[in-house]
Every structure is written in C-alpha cells, then in structure tokens.
Amino acid sequence: MTDPVLSVRGLVIDFTGRPGRRALVQDVDFDVSRGQSVALIGESGCGKTLTSLAVLGLLPPRMRVSAGSITLGGVDVLSAGERTLRGLRGRTIGAIFQEPMSSLNPTMTVGDQIGESRRMHLGESRRTARARAVELLDRVGIPNAATRARAYPHEMSGGMQQRVMIAAAIACEPAVVLADEPTTALDATVQADILTLLEDLRRDLGLGVLLVTHDLGVVADFCADVVVMYAGHVVERASAKKLFHAPRHPYTEALLRAVPQAGHARTTLNVIPGRVPAGGALPTGCRFRPRCSYAEPCCAEPQLGAVNDDAHFTFCDRVAAGELVLGSRS
Ligand SMILES: Nc1ncnc2c1ncn2[C@@H]1O[C@H](COP(=O)(O)OP(=O)(O)OP(=O)(O)O)[C@@H](O)[C@H]1O
Numbered sequence: 001m002t003d004p005v006l007s008v009r010g011l012v013i014d015f016t017g018r019p020g021r022r023a024l025v026q027d028v029d030f031d032v033s034r035g036q037s038v039a040l041i042g043e044s045g046c047g048k049t050l051t052s053l054a055v056l057g058l059l060p061p062r063m064r065v066s067a068g069s070i071t072l073g074g075v076d077v078l079s080a081g082e083r084t085l086r087g088l089r090g091r092t093i094g095a096i097f098q099e100p101m102s103s104l105n106p107t108m109t110v111g112d113q114i115g116e117s118r119r120m121h122l123g124e125s126r127r128t129a130r131a132r133a134v135e136l137l138d139r140v141g142i143p144n145a146a147t148r149a150r151a152y153p154h155e156m157s158g159g160m161q162q163r164v165m166i167a168a169a170i171a172c173e174p175a176v177v178l179a180d181e182p183t184t185a186l187d188a189t190v191q192a193d194i195l196t197l198l199e200d201l202r203r204d205l206g207l208g209v210l211l212v213t214h215d216l217g218v219v220a221d222f223c224a225d226v227v228v229m230y231a232g233h234v235v236e237r238a239s240a241k242k243l244f245h246a247p248r249h250p251y252t253e254a255l256l257r258a259v260p261q262a263g264h265a266r267t268t269l270n271v272i273p274g275r276v277p278a279g280g281a282l283p284t285g286c287r288f289r290p291r292c293s294y295a296e297p298c299c300a301e302p303q304l305g306a307v308n309d310d311a312h313f314t315f316c317d318r319v320a321a322g323e324l325v326l327g328s329r330s
C-alpha cells in the first residue's frame with residue numbers, strides 16, 4: 001500500500017464553550033491510501049459525518065477539533081487557512097453527500113458546475129472546462145452527455161443527479177473521494193449502479209474512497225477495509241474480510257448479527273438492545289458497555305485498545321488481552 005493520502009490521528013471533536021462534556025468524537029485514527037476503499041460504519045449518531053466534515057475542514061458552528069491531526073495529501077488540514085482548504089477540496093479530496101440537490105447549484109447547468117471547478121482549481125478556459133465536463137459526464141454514465149451538460153439539476157432524476165455529483169467530485173482528479181451515505185436517498189438498483197461506478201473509478205483512476213454508510217451489505221460488496229465507530233470512538237478497524245469473518249469487538253458482532261443473512265430463513269432481525277447515547281450522556285470507559293452483553297465492571301475504566309494480528313485494532317481491553325473471545329456467528 002502506498003503512503004496514505006488521508007491520515008487521521010487521535011481526532012477529538014467537541015462543542016466549543018462546553019468544558020467538561022465528553023467529546024462527540026474521541027481518539028479517531030484511520031488512513032486512506034490511493035486505490036483503497038475504506039468504509040466508515042456505525043449506527044446513526046456515532047460521529048461518522050462529524051469526522052467526515054472535520055476532514056473537509058467544514059465542521060458546523062460551535063464544533064471544533066480540540067486534539068489530534070488530519071493530513072490530506074501531506075497538508076495539515078487543522079492549521080490550514082480557508083484558501084488552502086478550498087484548494088484541498090476539489091484538488092486533493094472530492095466530496096459526495098447524500099442529497100445531491102443540496103450540493104448542486106439549481107441556477108447553473110450541470111456542465112457549467114463541473115466546468116467551474118476545473119476553471120477555479122486548474123485555471124482552464126471556459127471552453128476547455130466545458131469540453132472536459134462533457135467527458136466527465138460521459139465517464140460517470142450519463143447518456144447524451146453533450147446535451148445533458150446543458151440541463152439544470154432539477155431536470156434530472158435522483159440517480160442522474162448523484163452521477164453529476166460524482167463527476168463534480170472527480171473533476172479535478174483528486175486523490176481521494178469522501179462519500180457520506182451517497183446512495184441512501186436512491187432506490188436499490190440505482191444504489192448498486194452508483195456504488196459500482198465509484199468502484200470502477202477507484203480501480204481505473206487509483207482513487208482512494210472513504211465511504212460512510214450504515215449498510216453492511218454495501219461494505220461487504222465494495223470496501224476492502226472497515227472502520228467501525230460507536231458513540232464517537234473507533235471500536236474496531238480491520239480488513240473487511242477479517243471483520244466479517246471474525247469480528248472482535250462486541251459492538252461489531254452485534255451489528256453483524258443485526259443484518260439478515262442471505263439464504264437464511266430468518267424472519268426477525270436481531271436488534272441491539274438500547275440506543276446510541278446522546279452527546280451529553282456518554283458513559284465512562286467503553287461507551288458501548290451499557291448495551292454490551294459481555295460487559296463487566298472493569299469496562300468502565302478508560303480503554304486503550306490494541307492492534308493485534310496485522311493491523312486489526314480492537315478498542316476493548318479484554319479482547320486485546322485475550323480475556324474475551326467472542327462467540328462465532330450463528
Ligand atoms: N450541528 C450539530 N450540533 C449539535 N450536535 C450535533 C451536530 N451535528 C452532530 N451532532 C451530534 O454529534 C453526534 C454525531 O453525529 P453525526 O452526524 O456525526 O453522526 P452520524 O454517525 O453521521 O449519524 P447518521 O448515520 O445518522 O448520519 C450525534 O450525537 C449528533 O447528535
């Protein structure tokens with residue numbers, strides 16, 4: 001694997017002006033290299049989007065990174081000024097969000113929007129940028145790209161709008177693309193088409209892909225590596241193969257058990273009892289312990305976690321010490 005293009009270390013995100021409150025995102029570590037697809041997974045409210053926004057230097061008001069580092073293409077995101085950040089967004093990292101209509105400009109043709117990014121970042125002429133936009137629309141599977149480039153976003157279906165977003169995200173040949181729930185708003189067939197497109201781009205262009213999702217089926221089909229988050233912590237990080245075959249953290253095991261198994265005549269889903277704690281009510285130590293069927297009093301102590309066996313990280317000290325081995329999936 002090449003050097004990571006995106007590197008997140010010890011990331012802590014909290015509210016400004018709320019001393020003493022536990023951070024919403026705590027000690028998050030992961031890397032994405034060119035050509036690597038990494039999934040960021042976890043239930044709703046686990047901090048996936050906050051982590052993604054921090055990577056883009058776009059945290060909402062009242063949120064701040066209070067510790068850790070984020071490096072994108074060798075640049076320190078946290079100390080970068082707005083001008084540097086604008087350069088990074090587009091040139092080094094492209095972003096795709098769930099709702100294309102909230103990211104696309106309704107008053108500009110899709111061709112002009114894609115072209116504008118090339119004009120701004122690469123200094124291309126309007127004419128060259130427009131021609132490149134048509135090529136990009138063609139590349140992301142939009143039929144009659146030359147004609148469709150003159151359409152406005154509202155004249156396109158949701159799936160086509162998401163293809164336009166992808167074309168815009170890769171317009172300036174970034175090294176990595178961050179896609180936060182890019183297909184949640186789309187129906188199942190279109191969802192598979194969009195993910196296949198991202199996978200083709202990863203392979204053909206050597207793009208790094210950070211895919212935020214809560215859909216484990218998507219992860220199994222499209223991602224090589226997985227970062228599992230729970231209530232702001234990374235609880236497990238491993239290759240998808242290891243994680244699906246032998247999860248080590250009780251939360252990952254519970255997530256996997258909650259997925260219906262293809263080919264199994266299971267009528268009810270296992271659900272994880274309880275819910276992700278809200279920002280103000282985070283337990284000490286392991287944040288999953290109130291919902292964990294293996295919990296012991298020692299889990300209230302701060303966890304260090306450990307990396308064992310070829311980069312498999314588990315944020316459970318009993319697992320790391322070999323005291324807790326999860327049951328096999330059944
Ligand atoms: N702008 C905000 N103001 C206050 N709290 C916020 C804000 N954005 C997120 N949070 C809180 O931070 C935590 C993490 O939220 P985040 O949006 O990162 O979750 P997520 O993992 O992306 O969830 P989902 O799967 O629903 O998108 C949650 O407890 C959420 O309520």
Ligand SMILES: [Mg+2]
Nearest residue numbers: 048049050180
């Ligand atoms: Mg989110």
